[in-house]
Amino acid sequence: MKFSYNWIREMVPALDIEPRELLRLITTKTAECEGLEVVGAALALASVAQVIHVEPIAGSHNQIAIVETERYGKKTVVCGAPNCRAGMQTVYIPVAMTVIQGVESDGMLASGLELGINRDHTGIVELGGELLLAPDSVIEVDNKSLTHRPDLWGHHGMAREVAAITHQSLRDPVQLELLPKGAAQIGVQIEDLALCPRYSALVFENVTVGPSPLWLQYRLESIGLNSINNIVDVTNYVMAEIAQPMHAFDAEKLHGKTIFVRSAKGGENIVALNDERYTLAPSNLIIADAEGPIAIAGVIGGRDSAIGAQTKRVVLEAACFQAASVRKTSVSLKLRTDASMRFEKSQDPVNTVRGLARAFELLYQVSPGIRLIGGVADCKADLKTAPSIDLSIEWLIRKLGRLVTAEEVREILTALEFGVTETGPGSFSVSVPSWRATKDVSIKDDLLEEVGRMIGYESITPRPPLIECAVPPDNPARKYEREVRDLVAARGFTEVHNYSFISEEMARAFHFDPDAHIKVTNPIAADQSLMRPSLLPGIRRNLIDNSRRLNSFRLFEIGREIHPRLEGLPEEIPHLAAASFAREGDGSVGLFELKRLAECLMPRCEVQPAPARKYEHPRRSATVSWRGGSIGRLFELHPSLGVEGRAAILDLDLALIERLDQREERYQSLRRFPTSAFDLSVITGLRDPVGSVEKLLARAAGSDLVEIEFVRQYTGAPLPEDRKSVSYRLTVGALDRTLSSEEVAVIRNRIIDAMREAGYELRV
């Protein structure tokens, strides 16, 4: 929202603070200002000029004009405007002398655009008297910080703030007593007073439609509104001044003598002022005549009933619509307008007739001969006064953490036009002005803000709170994730963050079940339309991107998988996905590096060959299990997924690990007697997992086994091609004595027998 400094000063006449300082004060006490802009700067030097003589320049559309200026005397200028003619009154600006087509031009005659008073550049300004316009400063306020303040969507509201901040008096631009009494010339029927608590209207005749006077064009232009014609400009002016959106209908184009405010009927449609056709639904509130929709309530008017050059009679609307209803309609039609933005903030129904009074006054200025017919049509709900709020000074002091006096509080609230009645020592009953009561202020905490911001938060001394000390509740899952991060990073992996979204294409590439995804109904891009049920698609992207630049690297992510559930919120499972990439090599290094990483995270975890998933290398995939639970996968990424080189991946369910980790393990007492060790070599199939040989050996050794350690595996002569020899060192012992060499031999033979029974050949 843009605010004109000069406009505010019309309502705070004693304002003597520079615009930049005013901007700072508004920012610290009311709402965030985003910028300051000077408009109409050229007006500072501009002068009224009478064109005395004009002569053409051969071969050019330009003319030489001799003008008599009020401030600079007689001047000769070159002017290209088609409307430049002797006898006209226009505006001269003293710019530096230039030579145009061999003619010296001492200054220039200016268009509205050049002066910053409107967007007209078709010719030079046609002046009809004095030039009373001056440069202005425009303060732009962040709309977000006005979300709760319907009153600040007009200059009068901001002027009230400025008056309170600067301790000056405020002038109300509205003279309500101007409104005529008597029967209205038009009827109004509201179907649902909850959706439209008030609809007020006036009817005018003998209207002349034409351009607005320059001052009005300039005002609108300076705050970013386009000048249309005198009638429409007045409605916009009133909206920008007192935050009351208004609309003018061409009365001749309305059917019947009653305006209806009702829900649209299914199938009804309207061509709006922006020339778009909107199909309406029963959730859309409309303004209608006997035939059908003439406006979308609170959003936009209809083209067919718009003011045109021929308009002679006007119905002027000033209404109040329910914020939620306007917002819903505006969102569903994807149409935000100056009106809808204001109504969304819960406008004050008291304001409608104020809007009519102000517009009435202005229309008499800008459309000479205009006549009001009849009184105000005013259909409204029972407008209740908001209940007063009890406020205690002691409570205010406690909440602010700073002393305030009853006098300060009274002054601040009164300046903002709250009603303040003392109900006892240090306690007040505060009534809320109607324009703050629609939503913004209803409880004492809201008054705390009024007092706080006006005394200035910078006047509060920071103070540590007095609170009981206590150990905060633990968060073991977070602690665990932190340990995992540290460990994985220390082992050479760099942490990445990937989006929680994946594309449908990726889901297909990974063969994820399409029903296993939650979809984003309004994705930002087509390739981010599904919630990730796995971190792997993101990791794959990291692998592809980084492999373009690096020959080998390691990276990991800790993030959440999102899985749908039949009821309630989806399941969010924290996962670790770590990847090791190498362009060269057979890929085993990366896989074992990740196996070791898993072992660091979970000592004695087991890696077991398992049927590969679609995205895993079919001969290089395994489950990782720990303490009896399967907690993840170790695999090489399937080459079909587009990574050039070898990518080993470890994918672990951290929630599961963290749960299993809570299981307590008992300490085993230290052995007091020496142990004995011997080696055994087992011949097995080339592709038989060594892990199962180890398991069999351990099982055969039984409770005598202290430790089993892999020594080596061997292939080649004299073994046949499809066999390998696997050697283990077994350490055996007893808890209560030293085993004799005979006993050790017995154990060894028992193991050998057991292995042979299981079909293995041993090299002894």
Next chain:
Amino acid sequence: MAPGQRPDSLVLENQIAQLESATLARIHAAKNLEELEAIRVDVLGRKGSLTQFSKEFGKLTPEERSSAGKSLNAAKQSLESAFDERKQGFASEALEERLEAEWIDLTLPAPGTSPGSLHPVTRIQREIEDLFTSLGFAVLDGPEVETEYHNFDALNIPPEHPARDMQDTFWLSDGNLLRTHTSPVQVRGMERLGPPLRMIAPGRVFRNEEVDASHEHTFYQVEGMMVDRNVSVANLIYFMKTLLSAIFHREVTVRLRPGYFPFVEPGFELDIQCLICGGGGCQVCKQSGWVELLPCGLVHPNVLRMSGIDPEQWGGFAFGLGLTRLAMMRYGVDDIRLFASGDLRFLRQF
């Protein structure tokens, strides 16, 4: 010669002395451990020349024997210690030699994998977690997919409230949404732990906006909240000043100004005095001397009430701090897209 001594014994003692000095000279001249050992065997061994002298003791009177014995022992001791000394000399020389030979160039790179690194946002997040934990705050987690109730309604943002526009929302096919802020964890914290309460909730949040150098649809925030019997604006300012001074490792100047967030009343925007120009005005602070850093405020009584806390008995403050933004400030990152790029050239710098 001592008076009354016989010439035999004198000769013997003389011979011992001569052998001693000759041996000392040989010890000194020995070139290595083997030579030294040969000399030792030659002189002190069972058949060594010094040992042989004792055989001659039979010829002597007891007095003479005692005197000669003393001389022999003294010579033996002196030679033994000379041997030891020389031996140690050889050992230390050998050690010197070995050490000298074992030179290693420690400027060579260490074999194996060099350490990886943590994401810059993780690093910042940890600092903040540690700081607040030290102040007695719990660190809580909440779901990234949230209910409309927890993300909006329970924070005093009912449907059709224009404040919903302030946070463009991703909606999901199951009717839930991606949390637009970490504030819902406040609600969950209050519901679960009740007052008094001190908590922070760091995490990933989502906004449906176009991505460019300064906007991301996915970023990180930390939400903080304290609920107790008497919590004032003065307390809030104190905490924010403490927090920010710790984060920026220097005393910071803060200011509060009105800001609108439906879940706090009063609501503030907190600015810090620009750390680049010190408040004088520069490009970073757009010449204002201040940089907007975080929204905060006293918890709205409706929010307390909705979480089952009596606002007449309890009050609190809440704040939200953008971790991604903080990481950008701390490390001077000028393109927010780098954080989710997975680009190791960027991430390895942390």
